[in-house]
Amino acid sequence: xxxxxxxxxxxxxxxxxxxxxxxxxxxxxxxxxxxxxxxxxxxxxxxxxxxxxxxxxxxxxxxxxxxxxxxxxxxxxxxxxxxxxxxxxxxxxxxxxxxxxxxxxxxxxxxxxxxxxxxxxxxxxxxxxxxxxxxxxxxxxxxxxxxxxxxxxxxxxxxxxxxxxxxxxxxxxxxxxxxxxxxxxxxxxxxxxxxxxxxxxxxxxxxxxxxxxxxxxxxxxxxxxxxxxxxxxxxxxxxxxxxxxxxxxxxxxxxxxxxxxxxxxxxxxxxxxxxxxxxxxxxxxxxxxxxxxxxxxxxxxxxx
Numbered sequence: 001x002x003x004x005x006x007x008x009x010x011x012x013x014x015x016x017x018x019x020x021x022x023x024x025x026x027x028x029x030x031x032x033x034x035x036x037x038x039x040x041x042x043x044x045x046x047x048x049x050x051x052x053x054x055x056x057x058x059x060x061x062x063x064x065x066x067x068x069x070x071x072x073x074x075x076x077x078x079x080x081x082x083x084x085x086x087x088x089x090x091x092x093x094x095x096x097x098x099x100x101x102x103x104x105x106x107x108x109x110x111x112x113x114x115x116x117x118x119x120x121x122x123x124x125x126x127x128x129x130x131x132x133x134x135x136x137x138x139x140x141x142x143x144x145x146x147x148x149x150x151x152x153x154x155x156x157x158x159x160x161x162x163x164x165x166x167x168x169x170x171x172x173x174x175x176x177x178x179x180x181x182x183x184x185x186x187x188x189x190x191x192x193x194x195x196x197x198x199x200x201x202x203x204x205x206x207x208x209x210x211x212x213x214x215x216x217x218x219x220x221x222x223x224x225x226x227x228x229x230x231x232x233x234x235x236x237x238x239x240x241x242x243x244x245x246x247x248x249x250x251x252x253x254x255x256x257x258x259x260x261x262x263x264x265x266x267x268x269x270x271x272x273x274x275x276x277x278x279x280x281x282x283x284x285x286x287x288x289x290x291x292x293x294x295x296x297x298x299x300x301x302x303x304x
Contacts, residue, residue: 007037007048015046015062015098015100017034017037017048017060018034020048020062020096021034021048023096023097024092024094024096024102024104028092028094030053030104031052032050032051032052032058032060032104033050033051034048034049035050035051035057036049037049038059047059047060047061047213047214048060048061049107050104056106057107058104058105058106058107059104059105059106059107059213060102060104060105061102061103061105061214061216062100062101062103062216063100063103063216063218064100064216065101065217065218066101067101069218070101070216070218071093072140072141072218072219073090073215073218073219074090076134076135076138076191076219076221077219079135080131080134080191083130083134084130085127085131085212086108086127086210087212087213087215088105088211088212088213089106090103090104090105090215091104092104103215103216108202108210108211108213109202109204109210110202110203110209110210111202112198112199112201112202112203113198113203113242114242114243115242115244116198116235116239116244116245116248117244117247117248117251118247118248118250118251120198120203120207120244120248121231121248121252121255123203123208123209124196124201124209124228124231125228125252125255125259127209127212128193128196128224128225128227129224131192131193131224131227132190133189133190134189135189135190135191135221136189138189138221139221141220141221142218142221143185143186143220143221143222144186144220144222144226145220145275146271146272146274147183147184147185148183149183149185156278156282157274157278160277160278160281160282161274161277161278161281167295167299168277168281168295171274171277171295171298171299172274175270175271175274175302178267178270179267179270184267184271186222186223186226187222187223188221188222188223188224189221189222190221190223190224191219191220191221192219192220192221192222192223192224193212193215193219193227193230194215194217194219194227194230195214195216196212196227196230196231197230197231197233197234197238198231198234198239199214199238200213201213225259225260226268228252228255228256228259229256229268229269229272231252232252232256235248235249235252236249269301270301270302272301273297273301274302276294276298277291277297277298279294280294
């Protein structure tokens with residue numbers, strides 16, 4: 001058996017793109033050639049660059065989501081591509097032997113922003129608006145996991161926040177109070193990028209968005225404006241190191257206050273915080289420090 005070095009080592013999920021390309025070719029007979037690696041290091045979303053036999057450039061990323069969910073996501077992204085949005089056409093979705101799913105997609109032009117300002121935020125918002133109503137009639141595509149229904153997964157929060165501690169139970173109780181006694185159900189038929197942040201956007205020389213990439217957490221249906229909270233979270237975290245951060249953050253807060261009515265924005269932020277805490281309790285029970293961090297964030301958010 002051929003051994004392939006782990007091209008992405010600095011990662012909680014190290015992987016070898018060379019091995020993935022070999023496996024995809026064996027399964028699909030597509031003749032892909034590995035030609036390079038993305039600048040970013042680590043994570044299941046790290047991209048490897050490939051070339052098709054006809055000379056087309058592509059990229060491979062991986063997802064932990066089930067094969068059916070990623071095929072569904074590919075259909076949604078390709079609808080956006082057909083509508084003229086700068087997304088990468090998904091060409092192959094392949095189950096790999098390591099349990100993850102490989103996505104072979106079009107390679108898009110552009111580069112990541114190194115400086116951000118109000119103009120960049122305006123481009124981010126304007127592009128996101130183009131996802132409106134793209135999933136009309138696609139009721140098979142789920143809404144955000146941050147808005148579970150009681151009969152469709154809301155009980156999972158009872159099993160995490162409801163069981164972990166008195167503090168987490170109080171957080172969950174407070175969310176119900178904000179929601180008026182019953183978990184808020186997101187509506188809408190927009191396409192939502194589940195990780196809409198600067199790390200997943202490419203820009204051309206004129207500062208316009210030339211690529212929206214990394215759909216590895218799935219495409220959701222609902223209110224497109226909710227995706228902007230992903231950008232807000234990014235600016236509060238990794239985005240703080242960008243030049244121009246303060247102006248960009250101020251502009252985004254101004255946009256959110258204008259675009260989303262205050263009560264709904266409060267609900268969206270509360271659900272986002274509770275969902276983050278739920279995920280930490282469920283997936284990182286061995287990381288009490290992480291749970292405590294997300295618990296404090298949820299308590300602060302729901303106190304407002």
